[in-house]
Amino acid sequence: MQQNLILTDAGLYCSAGDFFIDPVRPVERALITHGHADHARAGHGSVLASSETLKIMAVRYGAGFAGTTQAIAPGERLSVAGVGVSFHPAGHVLGSCQIRLDFGGFVAVVSGDYKRQPDPTCAPFELVPCDLFVTEATFGLPVFRHPPATGEIGKLTASLGLFGDKTHLVGAYALGKAxxxxxxxxxxxxxxxVYLHGALEPLCALYEAEGVAFGPLEPVGGRGKELAGEIVLCPPGQLTDRWARRFGDPVTALASGWMRVRARARQRGAELPLIISDHADWDDLCRTVVETGAEDIWVTHGAEDALVHWCRSRGLNARPLNLAGYEDGGDGETVGIV
Amino acid sequence: MQRFSELLDRLSYEPRRNAKLALLTQYFGTTPDPERGLALAALTDGLDFRHAKPAMLRGLIAERTDPELFALSYDFVGDLSETIALMWPANRGVNAPPPLLSDVVVGLRSAGKSEVPGLIAGWLDTLDETGRWALLKLVTGGMRVGVSARLAKTAVAGLGPLDTDRIEEAWHGLDPPYEALFAWAEGRAPAPLSSDPAPFRPPMLARPIEPETFAELDPAHFAAEWKWDGIRVQAVAGRDESGTFRRRLFSRSGEDISEAFPDLVEQIDFEGSIDGELLVVRAGRVQSFNELQQRLNRKSVTKALLKSHPVAIRAYDLLSSDGRDLRELAFEARRGELESFVERLSLPAIGLSPLIGFRDWDELAAARANPAGHIEAGDAEAVEGVMVKRRDAPYVPGRPKGLWFKWKRDPYLVDAVLLYAQRGHGKRSSFYSDYTFGVWRDEELVPVGKAYFGFTDEELFEIDRFVRNNTTNRFGPVREVAHTKVTGLVLEVAFEGIARSTRHKSGLAMRFPRVHRLRWDKKPEDADRIELLEALVPGNVKA
Incomplete structure (x- = not known):
């Protein structure tokens, strides 16, 4: 039944249902796992996604981002040209889902991006048993073990205590991380x-409209040095951009799973690296692969080699699926930013 | 160990000196003895134990991980200790608490060679990623978190009203875990009695002078000396209570460099403290800094090098003599003591740095412009300017105002082309502020050096704008900047000297290069050629 899923230049294609999952260029029919720009692109004929993902896409691309849209609730079962389709929370960002495909008893799950750490801003990951599991592998190396977020937040508040005269400028992706x-x-x-760079405001507003409470948020607007001792969030690329100069000599923090590796953190100019990730770490990738019960594992975007090796050493059929066009855990905002 | 590792982690990312200081002072102020003292020893390179070798660590991780996963991970991370720290399997069955820094130090000191791997593995099992990283740095002997010994001592001084220089003076009589030092710094105990007969004394430093300042100074109040292009040292010796003779050579920052200069240290037979310049002196003639560089940053030295590069001191001050502290005396009085002291010694390796006679500033300017007219031509090549010192000034540690001045000879200048720019750190993290520049060799621009200061804030802004608008390539935080014959930025670079080097493609390395001026008026094709620099390499005869 696996031949029902094919890798094409545009992304993963389901021939039986004649639809793509997270296609990287415009197609007739698209199922979208979540709203990050490298998975959710504008210009498709029709889009099936969670209602939150559709709203996120509308915020980013404008209301006419696709010919037609259809919202699907978590766990709701639809039939698309005879393929049973349902969406299940992936715990990655608001509205993020894994997509379950039922080909007459043979079940495939396409994970999209997922994480299993607690996140107060989205529904938790749901384990979906399957025969074929198509998993992401952004942090697919055993050096990536994300610590609990509370400890990382503690680093930020401790730094505020010691350097209360400095703005703490935190780089975080606009969707999910912020x-x-x-x-x-x-x-x-x-x-x-908490002060926000303008690029973060629309999605924070959307989250609030979807019922996530944030407490007081303020736009940075024209302010600069008067935000000494405050926390300012901005897209990562802005940390080293001219925009950041308004704060004088800020402490620059960066929240990302890549901060686990020192050379990466230094290269990004982080003085206070916070290891907070939207993605499953190595242990959670391995655990999830086992818990789905799948015998076939396809490993997509990220460090495929290590996870494929690990799966095979456990007797699972694993193969790398070299999907082009997805970024390393970013949000489309990393394009062009070194 | 956990708190120490958090400190190291923060220090390793923090670019600002003052912030490092705040982190250190907070740590020292909130960590009990003896842990904080051992941390201080670790940061000042004062811990003495059997270091672990990379091969042993590789063996430990190989027993615990899949070799292919390790290879993939190591390839990605690029650092052995860090890869091990991150990959080490969490041992959830372990109930033991993580070790204290003192457990690690004591454990490694008392362990036999065969016990070390087991000890380290046991500790790694109880620590988290940051803790394991810090432990591996500690046991392999490579801290490198950007903290100098001086900075660590300044942080200790920050616990109370103490001055860092007082800690420096007491330092070599103190031992880890420095409980007496912390008690003193916190005002709980008097100064520890230093029984060190050969202590380091923080040096008096000069301020740069601008020629126009001379109008305000009376030449009769000042003496002048040659400024040697070597390294500042203190040669100190004395007897402790038991009569044991101790002798040491210190660098300007108080680092004990005796082991690198046995040829000099073994000649020390006096009791006193000489302040002077360390130089390579061959057949009585002072050699260039490039020659001295062969002897620097070495823990030990070969016989061949001792023979080919013999060192000596040109003495210019005397801080103590036969148990008397002379620093309160005026310069003139100390100079008198120094002259008779050096004469009495009559050691080949310790000579007097001569005074320069002058009646007015114009005469001194003439001497600065032409040292060869005053001293031997060979020696004159190792002169990089003149020092001007107030005759009535006591010896004051630090850089006091108005007492000592340095008047360096004019720098060399070269017109070079900006090739690459890299973002700076801290306040400069949004600016391209580190520049690699090059000069022409045939039809090609070859890199000859890097500069990251010398420009004004306004110029930094202009260069940054130029870099952003003329980027041709990006490599991580580095941008390649347009540099054709007609497009590009010409920088007038000032530098103090040039030597052969394998670091740059050009085979040359500049000393102390900095951006002197932006030459917006010039095109890259007007920039200088490599031949100009080649001719400045000592020993090269100008064609």
């Missing part, structure tokens, strides 16, 4: 306003 950071900050008891 909102999760704010939510964890509030959990830690931080109740001062």
């Amino acid at each position: 909102q999760r950071l704010i939510a964890h900050l509030r959990e830690s008891g931080y109740n001062r306003p």
Whole structure:
């Protein structure tokens, strides 16, 4: 039944249902796992996705981002040309889902991006048993073990305590990371306003409209040095851009799973690396592969080799699926930013 | 170990000196003895134990991980200790608490060679990623978190009203875990009695002078000396209470460099403290800094090198003599003491740095412009300017105002073309502020050096704008900048000297290069050629 899923230049294609999953260029029919720009592109004929993902795409691309759209609720079962289709929370960002495909009893799950760490801003990952599991592998090396987010947030608040005269400028992707950071900050008891770069405002507003509470948020606007001692969130690329100069000599923090590796953190100019990721770490990738019960594992975007090797050493049929066009855990915002 | 590792982790990313200081002072102020003292020893290179070798660590990780996964991970991370720290399997069955820094130090000191791998593995099992990284750095002896010994001592001084120089003076009489030092710094105990007969004394430093300042200074109040192009040292010796003779050679920062210069140290037979310049002196003639460089940054030295590159001191101050502290005396009085002291010694390796006679500033300027007119031609090549010192000034540690001045000879200048720019750190992290520049060799621009200061804030802004608008390539934080014959930025680069080097493609390395001026008026094709620099390499005869 695996031949029902084919790798094409545009992405993963289901021939039986005549649709693509997260295609990287415009197609007639697309199923979209989540709203990050490298998975959710504009210009498809029709899009099937969670209602949150559709709203995120509308915020990013405008209301007419696709010919037609259809929202699907978590667990709701649809039939698309005889293929049973359902969406299940992936715990990655608001509205993110794994897509379950039922080919008359043979079940394939396409994970999209997922994580299993707690995240107050989205529904938790749901384990979906299957025969074929198509998993991401962004952090598919055994050096990536994400620590609990609370400890990383503690580093940020401790730094504020010691360097209260400096703006703490935190680089975080506009969709998912920024909102999760704010939510964890509030959990830690931080109740001062959090200041936002303009690029983060629309999606924070969408999250709030979807019922996620953030406490006081303020746009940075024209402010600069008067934000000494405050937390300012901005897209990662802005940390080293001219925009950041308004804060004088800020402490620059960067929230990403890549911060686990020192050379990466230095290269990105992070002075306070926060290891907070939207993706499953190595242990969770391995655990999930086993728990799905799948005998066939396809490993997509990321470090495929290591996870494929690990799966094979466990007696599973694994193969790398070299999907082009997905970025290394970013959000489309990393394009052109070194 | 956990708190120490958090400190190291923060320090390793923090570019600002003052922030490093704050992190260190906070750590020292909130960590009990003896842990903080051992941390201080680790940061000042004062811990003495059997270091672990990379091969042993490779063996430990090979027993615990799949070799292919390790190879893929190591390839990605690029650093052995870090890969091991990150890959080490979490041992959830372990109940033991993570070790204290003192457990590690004591454990490694008392362990036999065969016990070390087991000890390290046991500790790694109890630590998290950051803790394992710090432990591996500690046991392999490579801290490298950008903290100098001086900075660590300054952080200790920050615990109370103490001055860092007082800690420097007491330092070599103190031992880890420095409990007496912390008690003193926190005002809980008097200064530790230093029984060190050969202590380091923080040096007095000169301020640069601008020629127009001379109008305000009376030449009769000042003495002048040659400024040697070597390294500042203190040669100190004395007897402790038991009568044991101790002798040491210190660098300007208080580092004990005796082991690298046995030829000099074994000649020390006096009791006192000489402040002077360390130089390579062959057949009585001072050699260039490039020659001295062969002897620097070595833990030990070969016989061949001792013979080919003999060192000596040109003495210019005397800080103590036969148990008397002379630093309160005026320069003139110390100079008198120094002259008779050096004469009495009559050691081949310790000579007097001569004074320059002058009646007015014009005469001194003439001497600075032409040292060869005053001293031997060979020696004159190792002169990089003149020092001007107030005759009535006591010896004050640090860089006091108005007492000592350095008047360096004019730098060399070259017109070079900006090739690559890299973003800076901290306040400069949004600016392209580190520049690689090159000059022409035939039809090609070859890199000859890097500069990251010398420009004004306004110029930095202009260069940054130029880099962003003329980027031709990106490599991580580095941008390649347009540099054809007609497009590009010409930088007038000032530098103090040039030597052969394998670091740059050009085979040359500049000393102390900095951006002197932006030559917007010039095109890259007007920039200088490599032959101009080749001719400045000492020993090269100008064609």
